[in-house]
Amino acid sequence: MCPAPAKRKTDIGAPHYDKFLPPIIKRNYGNWRHHELPRPGVVVHVAESGDKLYSVRAGSPRLLSIETLRLFAAIADEFSDGYLRFTSRNNVEFLLADPAKVDPLIARLKQEGYPVGGTGASITNIVHTQGWVHCNSAASDASGVVKSVMDELLPYFESMTLPARLRIAFACCLNMCGAVHCSDISILGMHRRPPKINHATLAKNCEIPTTIASCPTGAVRPATVDGKPSLEIIEEQCVLCGNCCAVCPSMSLNDPGDGISIWVGGKVSNARREPMFSKLAIPYLPNNPPRWPEVVSAVKNLVEVYAAHARRFERMGEWIERIGWPRFFKLTGIEFTKHHIDDFRHAGESFKRSVHLRRPPA
Amino acid sequence: MTEKKPTPLLDNLEAGPWPSFVKELKKSAKSPMVQDLLGVLERSYEDKMGHWKHGGLVGVRGYGGGVIGRYNELAREFPDAAEFHTVRINQPAGWFYTSDVIRTLCDIWERHGSGLTNFHGATGDIIFLGARTSEIEAVFGELIEAGFDLGGSGSCLRTPSCCCGMARCEWACYDTMALTYDLTQTFQDELHRPSFPYKFKIKSSGCPNDCVAAIARADLSIIGTWRDDIQVDRTAVTQYAAGGQIDIAADVVARCPAGCMTWDGRSIGIDNESCVRCMHCINAMPKALAPGKDRGATVLVGGKATILGGALLSSVLVPFLRMEPPYDDLKELIRAIWDLWGDHGKNRERVGEFIQRIGLGNFLEQIGLDPQPEMVAQPRTNPYISYEPKEGRP
Ligand code: SF4
Numbered sequence: 001m002c003p004a005p006a007k008r009k010t011d012i013g014a015p016h017y018d019k020f021l022p023p024i025i026k027r028n029y030g031n032w033r034h035h036e037l038p039r040p041g042v043v044v045h046v047a048e049s050g051d052k053l054y055s056v057r058a059g060s061p062r063l064l065s066i067e068t069l070r071l072f073a074a075i076a077d078e079f080s081d082g083y084l085r086f087t088s089r090n091n092v093e094f095l096l097a098d099p100a101k102v103d104p105l106i107a108r109l110k111q112e113g114y115p116v117g118g119t120g121a122s123i124t125n126i127v128h129t130q131g132w133v134h135c136n137s138a139a140s141d142a143s144g145v146v147k148s149v150m151d152e153l154l155p156y157f158e159s160m161t162l163p164a165r166l167r168i169a170f171a172c173c174l175n176m177c178g179a180v181h182c183s184d185i186s187i188l189g190m191h192r193r194p195p196k197i198n199h200a201t202l203a204k205n206c207e208i209p210t211t212i213a214s215c216p217t218g219a220v221r222p223a224t225v226d227g228k229p230s231l232e233i234i235e236e237q238c239v240l241c242g243n244c245c246a247v248c249p250s251m252s253l254n255d256p257g258d259g260i261s262i263w264v265g266g267k268v269s270n271a272r273r274e275p276m277f278s279k280l281a282i283p284y285l286p287n288n289p290p291r292w293p294e295v296v297s298a299v300k301n302l303v304e305v306y307a308a309h310a311r312r313f314e315r316m317g318e319w320i321e322r323i324g325w326p327r328f329f330k331l332t333g334i335e336f337t338k339h340h341i342d343d344f345r346h347a348g349e350s351f352k353r354s355v356h357l358r359r360p361p362a
Numbered sequence: 363m364t365e366k367k368p369t370p371l372l373d374n375l376e377a378g379p380w381p382s383f384v385k386e387l388k389k390s391a392k393s394p395m396v397q398d399l400l401g402v403l404e405r406s407y408e409d410k411m412g413h414w415k416h417g418g419l420v421g422v423r424g425y426g427g428g429v430i431g432r433y434n435e436l437a438r439e440f441p442d443a444a445e446f447h448t449v450r451i452n453q454p455a456g457w458f459y460t461s462d463v464i465r466t467l468c469d470i471w472e473r474h475g476s477g478l479t480n481f482h483g484a485t486g487d488i489i490f491l492g493a494r495t496s497e498i499e500a501v502f503g504e505l506i507e508a509g510f511d512l513g514g515s516g517s518c519l520r521t522p523s524c525c526c527g528m529a530r531c532e533w534a535c536y537d538t539m540a541l542t543y544d545l546t547q548t549f550q551d552e553l554h555r556p557s558f559p560y561k562f563k564i565k566s567s568g569c570p571n572d573c574v575a576a577i578a579r580a581d582l583s584i585i586g587t588w589r590d591d592i593q594v595d596r597t598a599v600t601q602y603a604a605g606g607q608i609d610i611a612a613d614v615v616a617r618c619p620a621g622c623m624t625w626d627g628r629s630i631g632i633d634n635e636s637c638v639r640c641m642h643c644i645n646a647m648p649k650a651l652a653p654g655k656d657r658g659a660t661v662l663v664g665g666k667a668t669i670l671g672g673a674l675l676s677s678v679l680v681p682f683l684r685m686e687p688p689y690d691d692l693k694e695l696i697r698a699i700w701d702l703w704g705d706h707g708k709n710r711e712r713v714g715e716f717i718q719r720i721g722l723g724n725f726l727e728q729i730g731l732d733p734q735p736e737m738v739a740q741p742r743t744n745p746y747i748s749y750e751p752k753e754g755r756p
């Protein structure tokens with residue numbers, strides 16, 4: 001790393017948020033009293049002063065062109081004095097002080113093709129990764145799966161009728177950029193074959209010792225191929241984590257046989273039950289672009305069974321804990337297989353070590 | 363420029379009610395880079411495989427991160443998508459914008475890149491997707507002039523992020539945006555010049571609802587909480603009881619994880635000694651209940667996703683810390699963690715895995731914190747205790 005020469009402006013950090021806050025927020029900063037959800041997609045925050053802030057939330061594909069950003073800016077100018085923000089789940093929000101503008105804004109957003117919703121007991125936007133659009137380790141496309149699933153689940157985005165909020169996340173490989181390991185429903189891209197090695201380039205662009213050290217299971221070993229130093233993989237030992245591929249440019253897990261797994265019952269909020277990880281529901285579904293029908297119907301089934309059986313305020317994972325996993329598999333019609341039983345480190349912690357069984361099978 | 367190729371599989375994803383990323387790509391397709399990106403993506407949809415290659419070294423003078431090199435293996439066929447680097451830009455805390463600043467960012471990106479963005483990336487940065495190597499310095503120069511700087515990438519402090527906190531939420535137990543801005547400015551060097559064993563993320567949520575998933579996604583999770591009693595507005599409770607929107611006995615009291623609430627049909631009782639500050643009752647009756655007034659945060663450490671040794675949720679490090687500028691206690695703690703992990707962490711070992719390897723007890727001793735029962739779900743159940751000479755071990 002070379003030192004920055006004098007006068008070059010660097011390290012200025014983030015712009016101060018103060019510049020971008022609407023006056024109503026500046027006036028009431030830290031002095032909000034409560035909030036209400038008058039209709040899907042609208043949150044009204046009421047300040048101690050009596051001021052009311054109307055946030056109108058619309059879905060976005062996260063991958064945005066500057067044309068769409070300029071459209072959002074123009075809409076903000078027209079309806080919210082130019083003030084907008086984005087949520088942690090990539091929705092766009094317009095911040096209004098004038099309630100008379102809420103209905104016209106909603107009409108305008110819908111007319112432009114941006115659905116309004118995602119508040120309260122709904123399914124809000126799916127947090128997701130780059131997928132085939134831009135990632136080197138993607139086992140599936142993110143945007144295509146998300147678009148296909150949300151097209152189907154839109155009624156749940158535009159209403160607040162589920163037992164509790166339902167959070168869906170998508171990650172295109174085990175790196176899980178996004179809280180995929182802690183969501184009500186997680187859609188996760190899976191590689192299924194150990195890394196392929198490009199022996200022709202490896203000696204040139206790969207740090208062999210670092211790559212060997214990167215494997216959590218010791219599956220990467222030095223080898224000589226065609227007289228040149230290279231690597232080999234002990235296939236039975238590989239857990240398909242992709243860590244070696246992240247370190248060595250001559251290795252890749254990408255394969256046409258990659259696919260998708262589905263996980264359920266995680267959450268990050270501390271409300272009621274402590275935060276918990278998602279657990280495996282379906283080990284493999286094929287990549288079937290452009291619409292991934294198998295994935296869409298699996299997710300829809302999970303949502304519908306949950307919606308029909310869970311009690312109010314019960315998140316997916318809390319509902320499953322109450323009814324037990326055997327009943328979850330029965331109600332959803334999902335097959336329980338060998339892959340559902342953990343076999344990595346600490347696997348034994350998930351074995352059932354009591355006879356607390358709800359009506360054992362015959 | 364490459365000629366426009368048909369994209370029948372992607373075109374299918376223009377239909378349907380959810381906003382379409384394919385439409386976004388096509389809106390930007392006057393850029394030859396995006397035209398070729400469409401070609402590359404259509405190919406992935408045909409052969410069910412990604413075609414991006416491992417990033418090479420791309421960057422800005424004086425910085426060790428913030429730009430991620432991305433190359434395409436179909437470069438011969440789609441030369442304008444051959445280089446498609448990512449620029450991470452440090453977002454304003456809370457993701458608030460004005461239309462003017464959005465337009466400024468768009469103009470910069472129109473001049474120097476593909477015109478595609480993410481609002482936002484998984485860590486919270488604004489993402490400019492698709493820059494050629496030759497344009498990186500120019501993008502950076504214009505961003506700096508506009509008051510924006512790069513975010514983190516590689517083995518560094520990643521761009522801190524937070525919920526909107528006191529700007530809009532009545533539950534915020536401390537000023538998440540002020541803290542995030544302060545930490546971002548304080549640790550510019552750690553953010554821009556990777557010098558850690560692996561990445562380190564800091565996320566700040568204003569209350570235990572944890573809207574930015576700090577406990578799952580950050581190495582250091584700062585989650586707002588309170589020490590005194592939940593505030594109860596008796597009149598509002600009565601209104602909820604009469605309103606019929608919520609069944610206080612079934613939906614609130616019976617769902618309290620601590621079993622510390624009572625309801626006699628008229629008034630709510632809370633045993634605040636037993637309350638675990640989970641937020642459920644407050645979420646369910648936002649007009650009637652509120653966090654107490656003695657507010658601060660719980661600081662947790664070690665959260666991460668699967669890679670490498672399995673996913674971890676952060677665990678309690680400081681049960682309660684008051685969050686007031688200049689946040690000296692917190693910064694001292696962060697530096698102590700970085701010093702220890704920086705010296706002894708292995709390459710690509712997140713701090714959560716490091717703690718598991720050396721033991722939480724040893725970790726605490728090294729960074730100078732006393733063990734407290736709040737840090738564990740329960741004491742150990744195995745007797746493999748390593749007594750130490752200072753305890754009089756024979
Ligand atoms: S994918 Fe993971 S387990 Fe398999 S060889 Fe590479 S580092 Fe080892």
Ligand code: SF4
Pocket residue numbers: 272617618619620621622623632636637638639640641642643644
């Ligand atoms: S915050 Fe949670 S634990 Fe405390 S009284 Fe309310 S529901 Fe019970």
